[in-house]
Amino acid sequence: MTLLQRPLLVLLLLVTHHLLQCWIAFGSVDEEGQKQEEFNEELLLKPLPDRKVLAHFHFQSSAPPSTSNGRHHHLFPKAISQLVQKFRVKEMELSFTQGRWNYERWGGFDPIASSNAKPPGVELWAVFDVPQHQVDASWKNLTHALSGLFCASINFLESTSTYSAPEWSFPPSSGNLRYGTLPREAVCTENLTPWLKLLPCRDKAGLAVLLDRPSIYRGFYHSQRLHLTSTGSGSKGTDSGIILNQALTVVLQPIQPNGLRASMDHASEKHIQPSWSLSSIFGKQVRGRCVLAKSSKVYLQLDRGLVAELKRIHKENEKSVANGLTSENFWSYPSFELSANPDRIVIEENSLHSKSSSILYNFQVEKYSESEPLDLGLTWKIPVVWLCQSAPLHSSRFLMGSGNERGAIAISLKSTQLREGFMGAFADNERCELRVDVFQVVPWYVKVYFHSLQVFIDQQPKAVSDVIEKIHVSPSKDKVSPGMMEMVLKLPCRVKSAALTIEFDKGFLHIDEYPPDANQGFDIPSAIISFPNFHASMFFLEDGSVNKSPLLSKFQEKSPVMSYTEVLLVPLTTPDFSMPYNVITITCTVFALYFGSLLNVLRRRIAEEERFLKDKATKKTGQLPLLLSKLSAKLRGRPWEPPHSPPSTSFFISSKLVFKVILVAGLAVGWQYYFS
């Protein structure tokens, strides 16, 4: 019996072991899936030359292409993946911005300025992976979905008069691209909250804790972005991989504590940069990472210009003091002080266009906890003045002309001082040319005359064909589509200033088409000026961990330097909104006057003619009416009277009238009966 039982037991054991193995195997598959879905959070802080601080939050969630996960995600927001699947979005970017990025002071050449600075209001562009004829339908649906998702009026972008399809001037060039902006959209917390909801820790833990509403909306510039790229084919019904980048850029003014200010002498305080810390600019501290995040880092970036300036100061000090500091580790030189020790210092690898390279101080958030929060602060010891690197040409746009009938849009490009440095590389060859792409969308009520395009270089008018290499216009159609203009300009390298002007007529709208505050004016969305010869990228040499930091790998992407111009406000003439009834009645009166008086003149007969006609009727002609009147008299059984005797005619007319009234009433009744 026991002998018999033993093999059974062994078998049982074997079976259970097998099953367990299976279980473990399943578990491991699951774990792998979990591993593939990633979330990273990063924060980059950067002092700006005009005593402000830039904070750039970057959250990246990625979902790999997989068939096993089905519709479930561990970290990745489901709403976004559904959006991508439903509308087959290949790439999409949505930004909510308040304030304008100051390209002159905050720089226009680094990746943050070039690809994160956005025009005020809402900007949305999307590339679809659908056939050409379905793109518009997908766009419409997408705008509605996003509108619901982000509590914003993105659905206004649905109408064809608000979006356009740029061909080649907008960077992700593709036939299925749609681009639309809402310059007047007000951005506030109701847009931020749904944005934060997409993060796995929301704003309860991790770096997002810093997003204290009052302090971030107090800033000078605030831009929240959502950029997603779907990778993989997704053709066989499988999920495509999605990478979702959420970035929030704020420019804040550090509030100086009173005590500190008092301690400083006034002469140096004027020039010295304000000292700040996370708690002073956000009012919060980082109390540990979001546990779901794969990595959680805080960077402090020193600009190229700042580093160069610090180096210079350091060298001067070296000469005077002559202490043993080498120039390599000058960043530890006490021109400023950090409140926390950086875990790693990264130097930019090779800055192509600049003499010096910028420096990153890396702080790992994992090290800090509730009891020991990270309150990164920067305290300046000596006054430093530097400039941020700006784009090759500073672009601005303005309106010309007065009155409400016509005007002109002018885009002016001015060379920046900083350009000389990196222009040197190209200066040696003779036919050095600077390529500038201009992309401009104008709403239909700004009726642009494309033939009036004029180009001025260094205040000298030039032939359009000399400067514009390529142009693509799609004129506006009233109430249907906006006007769009894409241009490639070739400017000589030594150009000091260039200007484009184009004339327009202001349209007149129907009263229903005016917004509630019609006299405020209408917005012309920002033009996009890009410099395809220049790439805003930064290479940071990190010991093998470059691939792990999404923010730094984002910085490495070679994207052309781009800048947005100002939004223009065009005042349009308004009709009198209280007048519709008056206008309708007065106009109709005039028409009635015309019709009535002309008809009256045509049928009027003067007295003599009347008499003549009556005579004729009685004497010569008019046999039929005479017979008729005789007949009617006979029918009524009365003696016939000559028709010109007054009582008879009046009676006859009244009976005619009665007959007419009855006829009309009968017709009305018939009509009513037939149609009901």
Add this chain to the structure above:
Amino acid sequence: MQKMGKQKNKTASFSFWNWVIASIIFRLILIYFPKNLNLASRPEVSTPLTSFRRLAEGYWLKQLSMSPYAGFSFCFFFFSLCPTFFNFFFILIRQKKEMYLIFLVFGYSGSMYHGSPLLLSLLGPLTVKRIEGQPNHLLYSLVSVIADVVSAILIRATGKNLRLAYLRSLESLDIVQQTKASEILSPGDAAALIYLWNPFTIVACVGLSTSPIENMAVILCLYGACSRLVPLAAFGWVIATHLSLYPAILIIPVIFLLGCGPDAPPRKLFLQKNNKEEVLSKSKLRLGFSWRPITHFAFWALLWSAYVLVLCGISLKQFGGLWEMFKSTYGFILTVEDLSPNIGVLWYFFAEVFDFFRNFFLIVFHVNILFMIMPLAIRLHHRPCFLAFVYIAIFSMLKSYPSVGDSALYLGLLGWFVNELADIQFSFFLFCGYVGVSLLSPVMHTLWIWRGTGNANFYFATAMVYACLQIILVVEGVSAMLNHDRKLRNLATSKPQDAKS
């Protein structure tokens, strides 16, 4: 207006050509005026249909091989390949082969140009052609001046024709003596000089609008019909209709003109006369309605319209064809899409009217023009030229985008009837009204658009007054003409009695 014409004509009767030359010189002075007085952008002159800038824009788009109206086109333009054709448009200084200008054109084209493609081909090149040291659009202005002078000459010829016919009919009625006393002027000269010296015509000509050309087509049609040149009449009618749609209704006066000759007293009078005096030879006047010229006219009209359509079709072959043209010319006229202010009343009406009623009022306003066709034709069929004048006055008052060029046309034609309309009522009031409106309307426009101190109602009020003035002119004109006929009949019928007594 009429009085002014009379006054001018008193001095001008001996030297018509001097005055014509003077008017040409006056126009040239205005053309050479610095900045051209900015007349080209006045709302009174350039409506969306007649605007010079829109024509230039349409031509520019066409040169980029884009549809001037709408449609879908995709094309590359290599300027270096065809420099001979484009050298006046873009001067290529580049020598290198690879520096050709690539114009990449794609997408829907705009709603800027709404005129005829033929005008685009004929006048378009003139919009960009420049002569050094001369005003920018000299060639185009010269074309307008020539069109004006040709129109004036045709008006004069037609007026003489009318006069002859009128005198002949009076002779046949034997009432020449009675009416002779009231004749002061030659109506042909009067009409031509009114047309040439009318400030409206001058403004439309100097303001680079296309209305001188449209007016010339209308006048060509009437001249052809009056002098029984059937192909010319058909050509004028087809071109005028093609350019601005409304002259289509002129087919009725043209048929009357061709069928029973130019203006004459009512036919009944002749019949009465003939009854009384059988002696009067019938050969002098053709009283019947002859169908022969009308069939000729129909044939020629068909031929010309086919020709015009083929030409349009060729020039729009790659841009969506004729349907696009009809949609953005006639469709644009009929559905008043552009609400920019002009001297008419419809722009403000359709800017304010509730969307729900828009279609209804569109129909009502356009039918208003059509409704009056029949009553007027019945009552004035013996005076086809006057009928044409009334039709022109009505549609230039009620059309969707009226301009002063349209008013200039009917005011010029008014000169044909100086003798018949001598006792028109309110003529002084009308003259003062026209002067007042043409002074006040720009002021109100400036107040509203440029200074921002007035509002749209101010400008609309002047447009309203202008519409009323035109209505009074038409109504009083018709009434004066009917009265004149009555007078003639009285003369004709009472004459034997007078002779007896």
